Amino acid sequence: MAVGKLTKQEKSWIAYDVGNSAFVLLSTALIPVYFSSIATGSVVVAWGYAETIAALVIASTMPVLGSLADLRHMKKKFLVGTVGTGALACCALGLTTDAFPFLVIYVVASIMLNSSMVFYDALLVDATTDERYDEISSQGYAWGYIGSCIPFIACLVIVLGGGAIGIDSATGMKIAFVITALWWAAFTVPVFKNVHQTHFKARSEHVIKDAFKGLLVTLKRIWRTKSLRYFMLAYFFYIDGVHTIIKLSTSYGTDLGLDSTQLVLALLVTQFVAFPSAIAYGRLGARVGTKRMLLVGVFAYMCITLFGAFFLKSEVEFWILAIMVGLFQGGIQALSRSEFGKLVPKEHANEYFGFFDIFGKYAAVMGTLLVSVITQLTGEANFGVFSLVILFIVGFVLLRKVPEHS
Incomplete structure (x- = not known):
């Protein structure tokens, strides 16, 4: 992997990670806490089902939309469309204080956010060269973590300290939704202006029909290619645990009765820890092998899950967990x-x-649904969290079967 000065295209591609990460952080830290103040019953269960619905919609539509986006000039059009809709939905979160409509609007915003990431991820091949994928992808996540802290800290000041200037926490959250939406939209501009789709497939007369045919061909190619087959199966399991921990960490801590302010501040620290860690991880991947570093990460998440299930009882332990995740x-x-x-x-x-x-x-459907169902059946959120260990174990075993890739 080549490590050197970033090009204008690479910087612009990275900028979108800075923009979308603001909503990711808000939805991980503050939105579940706010939702718990307007909802009744278990926050983990309600939030888990909402995330499950969003994930199902995304997974059902993205292959077809992704195939259409491979046509010339289409990636950025789909990116702008999903970001625009998502930013508007983010602002609309402040229009209601009823739990159900709030969750509906959140599901729309979440669908748009995650849909935009498909088009953004695919632009990586247009923004840089093969040998710099690890470096630029890691830089994206790293700057996303640190950059998202700027609007998030502003939101925290308004929500937690707004009382000093006559702004109650509910009004503060409405302002926070607008700040986050504007930040997200603004950092979409560089990738739209400076990253051009250089790789695309030819347009045919029967676009929709050929898109479905192309999906079947792609699925067959994935299954027939050993490296892709085992990698995708491994990814299916281990990323499930990663996404579930990200999505449900704050609501899990809330269900345990931990102080909401401490939870939010701990997750903010996660962002600062993750900034250098993501860059270092990418460079280590180049030196010792991407697969080897992925195996290290999956094993680490097994340990993190066990810690969260059996040892997370106080704010101090949540801080430790947040740093480990970072x-x-x-x-x-x-x-x-x-x-x-x-x-x-x-x-x-x-x-x-x-x-x-x-x-x-x-x-993510499997993980959030698994945690929600087991928590609901047992009345113990830690049993739901513990179930994620199985997914990391399966992912680890399958990842070991992926042929080495230089």
Whole structure:
């Protein structure tokens, strides 16, 4: 992997990670806490089902949209469309204080966010060169973590300290939704202006029909290619646990009765830890092998899950958990994205990344649903969290079967 000065295209591509990460952080830290103040019953259960519905919709639509986005000039059009809709939905979260309509609007915003990531991920092959995938993908996650802290800190000041200037917490959250939406939209501009789709497939007379045919061909190619087959199966399981921990960490801590302010501040620290960790992880991947570093990350998440299930009882332990997650979260996501980018044909990148997203999002369905159902049946959230260990074990075993990729 070449490590050197970033090009204008690479910087612009990275900028979108800074933009979308603001909503990711808000939805991980503050939105579940706010939702718990307007909802009744278990926050983990309600939030888990909402995330499950969003993941199902994304996984069902992204392969077809991804295939269409592989046509010339279409990647950025789909990216702008999903970001625009998502930003509007983010603003609309402040229009209601009823739990159900709030969840509906959140599901729309979440669908748009994650859909935009498919088109954004696929633009990696247009923004840089093969040998720089690990570096640029890691830089994206790293700057996303640190950059998202700027609007998030502003939101925290308004929500938690707004009382000093006459702004109650509910009004503060409405302002926070607008700040986040504007930040997200603003950082979409550089990638739209400076990253051009250089890899695309030819347009045919029967676009929709050929898109479905192309999906079947792509799925067959993935299954017949040993490296892709085992990588995708492994990714399906281990990224499930990663996504579930990200999505449900705050609501899990809330159900345990931990102080909401402490939970939010701990997750903010996660962002600062993740910044250097993601960059270091990407460079270690180049030196010792991407697959080896992915195995290290999956094993680390097994340990993190066990810690969360059996030892998380106080705010101090949540801080420890947040730091542990920060060390590995960005690295495992970045190297998964870059490794997949190396394995797929560039002119069909969006189509392949659509399946990449399917595996990730259907896994998220399995994880959030598993945690929600077990928590609801047992009345103990830690049993739901413990079940995620199985997914990491299966992912680890399958990942070991992936042939080495130089």
